[in-house]
Amino acid sequence: MSYDSYRKAKIQGYYDAQLETLVSGFDPRRPTVILLPGGMGSQLERTEHPVGTEPNVINDRIWIDWGILWPKKDALELEIEVSGGAERDKDSHVIAPHGPLKFITQTPYGELKYLALAEKWNYAVFGFDWRRPLAESSAFFRKFIHDFKRRIIASHNVDPIRKLTIVCHSMGGMVCTYALRDGRFSDLGFHAVVTVATPFYGTSTQQERYYSGDGGFLNSIYGAQAVVEITSSLPGPYTLMFLPMKIYVRDGRRLGLNRYPQLDPDGNTDADPYDAAFRKRWPRPVKDHWQYLARARTELLHISEPIAPGIAAVFFNVRSSLDRKTASELLWSDIDGDAFVPGSSQSPIAGIAGPGDGTVPSWSAWHAYSRPRNRHELKQAKDHGALLEHDEVLALIDTVVKTRRLPMAKKRSAKSPAKASPARTARAIDAWIRKAKLKQPVPPELFEEAVQRTIVTSFISGKKPRMVRRKKTPM
Numbered sequence: 001m002s003y004d005s006y007r008k009a010k011i012q013g014y015y016d017a018q019l020e021t022l023v024s025g026f027d028p029r030r031p032t033v034i035l036l037p038g039g040m041g042s043q044l045e046r047t048e049h050p051v052g053t054e055p056n057v058i059n060d061r062i063w064i065d066w067g068i069l070w071p072k073k074d075a076l077e078l079e080i081e082v083s084g085g086a087e088r089d090k091d092s093h094v095i096a097p098h099g100p101l102k103f104i105t106q107t108p109y110g111e112l113k114y115l116a117l118a119e120k121w122n123y124a125v126f127g128f129d130w131r132r133p134l135a136e137s138s139a140f141f142r143k144f145i146h147d148f149k150r151r152i153i154a155s156h157n158v159d160p161i162r163k164l165t166i167v168c169h170s171m172g173g174m175v176c177t178y179a180l181r182d183g184r185f186s187d188l189g190f191h192a193v194v195t196v197a198t199p200f201y202g203t204s205t206q207q208e209r210y211y212s213g214d215g216g217f218l219n220s221i222y223g224a225q226a227v228v229e230i231t232s233s234l235p236g237p238y239t240l241m242f243l244p245m246k247i248y249v250r251d252g253r254r255l256g257l258n259r260y261p262q263l264d265p266d267g268n269t270d271a272d273p274y275d276a277a278f279r280k281r282w283p284r285p286v287k288d289h290w291q292y293l294a295r296a297r298t299e300l301l302h303i304s305e306p307i308a309p310g311i312a313a314v315f316f317n318v319r320s321s322l323d324r325k326t327a328s329e330l331l332w333s334d335i336d337g338d339a340f341v342p343g344s345s346q347s348p349i350a351g352i353a354g355p356g357d358g359t360v361p362s363w364s365a366w367h368a369y370s371r372p373r374n375r376h377e378l379k380q381a382k383d384h385g386a387l388l389e390h391d392e393v394l395a396l397i398d399t400v401v402k403t404r405r406l407p408m409a410k411k412r413s414a415k416s417p418a419k420a421s422p423a424r425t426a427r428a429i430d431a432w433i434r435k436a437k438l439k440q441p442v443p444p445e446l447f448e449e450a451v452q453r454t455i456v457t458s459f460i461s462g463k464k465p466r467m468v469r470r471k472k473t474p475m
Helices: 003-024 074-078 110-119 134-156 171-179 206-212 217-222 224-232 236-240 245-251 276-281 290-303 384-389 391-403 422-437 449-461
Strands: 032-036 042-047 058-063 080-083 086-089 095-100 122-125 164-169 192-196 315-319 323-332 349-356 375-377
Touching: 003 086, 003 095, 003 122, 003 134, 032 110, 032 171, 058 074, 058 095, 074 217, 074 224, 110 122, 110 384, 110 391, 134 171, 134 236, 134 290, 164 171, 164 384, 164 391, 171 192, 171 236, 171 290, 192 391, 206 224, 206 236, 206 349, 217 224, 217 422, 217 449, 236 290, 245 290, 315 391, 384 391, 384 449, 422 449
Parallel strands: 032 122, 032 164, 164 192, 192 315, 315 375
Antiparallel strands: 042 058, 042 095, 080 086, 323 349
8 A cells, every 4th residue: 555545545544533522422403613724723633653653653743842842842743744746744753634733722723622512512613634735635524525425314314414514713624625626525404604814815924934934932932943843844835825916817806906916026026936937036945946936826726616506505714803913915026045044144024014914915805706695794703813803703603603693893891802912922831842852741831721722822823924005095
């Protein structure tokens, strides 16, 4: 058996075990909600041994737990190696997703789980490997749903899809939308599909990662150069950059754009990050994986196509425009990428402020072909990584599950769980790193829920590029 066949069989077996949990506790009288997390928002676990050693159990969590620090440095295992055209997890192990990202006690999706318990929904989280292409994750998701339907019909003689609401956060909405391109899947008869802050046309933070790493927690542990190399080796996240020019030409007006949103600083040259004409600007680790950009462009063209009639009526898009300092346009300087040194060279990416949620510009979070009446503007929630922890978003999901309609967009008292300030979180992480090197106990600050919540949501949000002012024409 080839490595790829072995890997997919191993992952499928892991999904089958997760499906068993959902099916075993299923109540046919209740609605079902399945969540697709955001990018970096799914837990990833690794086989104990490389391919060829049996038994080989998936039980080593590498994203994310205490092993992210010394001596294991788990994030190094996230790298995808390319050899002879084959894409393998590092050292020929297998990595599989399992539910939502969790660090110590906190997850970006805990409040949704509590709502599901209170409402007695059948509830599951379809974690996906955000490192891998959208096509692969969507294929596993389609099979999960088809198998779910088959199992429930066999055991309860009812079709569960009629009461199934799929909730998608950020990149999870891209995986789901890709899956919906399959007519057999989109015509199953879902109760609803809700995307929350899905970057159909890109985030303002992903491209920065190829120059500066994560700009925070991971850089502190591994150094910017190592984080850039790991990030560049992952095919999936390339779909999170701003849209290819071809999509803009077709749909820019539908998105409310009067010009392409990534430019040279002179403001006169459109700079499509997927275009080979701009290849010299990329750092060497990106150039070494150029095939991933070509694949990502193809996937983005696929999900940007018109929404299938069979799902359009219940395909809902939710966004926030409340963070007025979201980078709604990017300026990309013409540099020699081979000479760029992460951590010391200044990033060539700069942002121009506009409305969004801090990560996704508002123009990117509504699909160009979703129905206007199926779009919802949030009135209070504005933090991309923590949106599904906010009362306003939870109430919206509850309304869709119960009525198959979006709620009225009215302002009301709403809140989300407390987060620590970036400065306090940075101090806690620095103390953890120092103590880990000295083999001392973990600092008590790290056990504060607000600090943990800031850490997990920051992975999904990313770090804003440096912002610049610039006279610009209205978008």
